[in-house]
Amino acid sequence: MLDRITERLYERLGSRYWLVLAVGQAAVSILVALVTVVILASYYDASTHQVARLATFGSILTAIAIFVASLRTRSAFCAVRAWHDTPAPTATETVSAWETATTLTYRQFRRNSWWINPFVVLPTSAFGVVLFDLEWTDFFVLVLACVVPAVYATVLSYSAGEMLSRPMVSDIAKVLPDDFPFTRLGLPVRKRILLGPSTYTVATALLVASLLGDRSGSDDLVLAVVASVCVGLALSHELSVLLAEAITRPIERVRVAMARVADGDLAARVPVTTSDELGELAHDFNLMARGLEEREQMRAAFGTYVDKEVAALILSGQFPEEGVEVEVSIMFCDVIGFTSYAESAPATAVVATLNRLFSVMVPIVDKHGGHVDKFIGDGLLAVFGAPELFPDHADRAVAAAREIVAAAAALDTGLSVAAGVNTGRVVAGSIGGAGRLNFSVIGDAVNVAARVEAATRQTGDDVLITAATAAMLTTDVPLVSRGSVPLKGKAEPLEVLAPLGPVTAPTA
Missing domain, CATH: 3.30.70.1230 (Nucleotide cyclase, GGDEF domain)
Known part of the structure; x- marks a missing residue:
């Protein structure tokens, strides 16, 4: 359902679709910022008015930061739209547009994450100290408490950006040459698995600690942050490593086997070690490789009974x-x-x-x-x-x-x-x-x-x-x-x- 909505927006808005990317990422980040403000305010008995002011301040900074980051990558988005508007793009132009579209979010975050989080966290923490009438040392406590939500918001915003970029990628992938030179440019799957569960577990632990623990000032806040980080990382690290191994290793086996098939080794096979989707992938690959091997044997036998040039001509279907x-x-x-x-x-x-x-x-x-x-x-x-x-x-x-x-x-x-x-x-x-x-x-x-x-x-x-x-x-x-x-x-x-x-x- 969401994919259909984004596809329609992409077709209707055209070059203005970059605003959808910016709004979508900003909405996710603002939601996390609002929850973070509520959690921080609960430790200092802040009034509803104070919470609203701090939430508004943090949301405005978040929106500004993401809008500026989107403006900095708007030229890359326009390059993709230029390809879309070209009547007959060449194969080289298509491959270039595809690489730009698939790495648009990744390059945006690599280029802007280093300043977005400080731009939002530091002023918001300083405003919270003033608003809640805290000591200046509490500024560092608020900054520490904002780090976990900021990282969590970055991961969610990145996922939202990739999801909203799918219409662009799908549009190009329809006419992408089969034999284009593929290069790994995006965020590796292994890093996604290591970052996702770890960030989610730590953020969840912080939320639970804030809801169930004591909330009586900066000391309790620091204790909740430290405990949630330690417990979250301890629980998620092994899980993330195991998931990464369980997912990336079978995929890597299939990739290596595919490279062998591309080099002419049609006897390459992948061991089917699981009974899940990855095991099904390995099984399907083995069936495909066996089919190619049988086809090559048939082609060789065909060439034995039919002249080689004639066999090639008949198989090409051009005569x-x-x-x-x-x-x-x-x-x-x-x-x-x-x-x-x-x-x-x-x-x-x-x-x-x-x-x-x-x-x-x-x-x-x-x-x-x-x-x-x-x-x-x-x-x-x-x-x-x-x-x-x-x-x-x-x-x-x-x-x-x-x-x-x-x-x-x-x-x-x-x-x-x-x-x-x-x-x-x-x-x-x-x-x-x-x-x-x-x-x-x-x-x-x-x-x-x-x-x-x-x-x-x-x-x-x-x-x-x-x-x-x-x-x-x-x-x-x-x-x-x-x-x-x-x-x-x-x-x-x-x-x-x-x-x-x-x-x-x-x-x-």
Whole structure:
């Protein structure tokens, strides 16, 4: 309910919302000041008129001090509002505004607390001495008695300031970049836990001592303050330390584990040592880390069965579902005499030999910027120019074909490889249905590449390319025409050319 009210005030008041911050903090502090005056007056049998005058005096000083402190940090608030009024703030401006908004109260209190409390406590104590007709030594008693409420008011006012600043922070957090550089600038949680219970316990002890103990002058007041401070700190210190350890240590474990995950260690886990909200946080973190680990394993397996570039493109979700029409170079490789070899060799040896050949061929395709579209028995279809658009895709395809032939010949498998390359326009996209898709290329250029590879049996060459591929070459590759050969499924014969010159085969 309170958050909704502050959000509406923030939207309606705009740059004047800093007044809400000032009034909210002042109201909390004035309330504590009024209770403090009543407690002090009870020790000196003050009249209602005297109490009212001292309360008014202390409240005015408190309001002035907080208003001045708010004015000193108004420029920071205006910087946040300037971000809000900017039509399209940059990521850097957003991060800067967020840091300002989240540390606005903290910086205000660090900058002003050292003078606010003396500004209020010292004059109020002096006025109380005069008003109650006390000895000058009683001034120090009143100052001592005001210290505990002043610290308590500071803690409450700080909490009120942070609560009233939430609309600003929430407004910026909606568009804050996920990967912004985070730096700890606010009040640490450990200090909040140590200060909060201790201050509250001491203030409560002082109030109880004042209500139940004797109230007959400065001696009783000093005794009440000293007793409440000693008892309050003794009771709250261990509690604060235990709470700090119980809360901050599990949070720190989660933070360290998150840093490990950010560095790539997806096996990081947090021990679930409690059955409360912090234990639930650790449990949820472990589930998240396990999910990320399984996703990474799936991605790795996906990359094993699908070309790495294609896997990255599909996972990014940036490729159009309807596909795109592009000009590419298609390379089709086939193992010569593999059918007869498979008939005479054991099945395990056939698979092992084929995998050996592919283990040499696939890295060569990757090296030249292509991707393996599919394996067709003992054949391999590779595409150059999609999904990554290379203007020299023809050169890459021809170089890869020649290198694959040379690399396969260097293996002691007793088998050789032939390759055909063709260039043309195809449709590249995800092909399939019913939840099963495969990134592939469709078009007549693909069929021609397979037919050109088959033509190597007629010409006796290891590599043949079409005239369309030769026209796209940007490097000087010696070519010799093998004339026009009839291709299955083509009405007219097609000219094919064989690259010449030595090819350095990689070490097998």
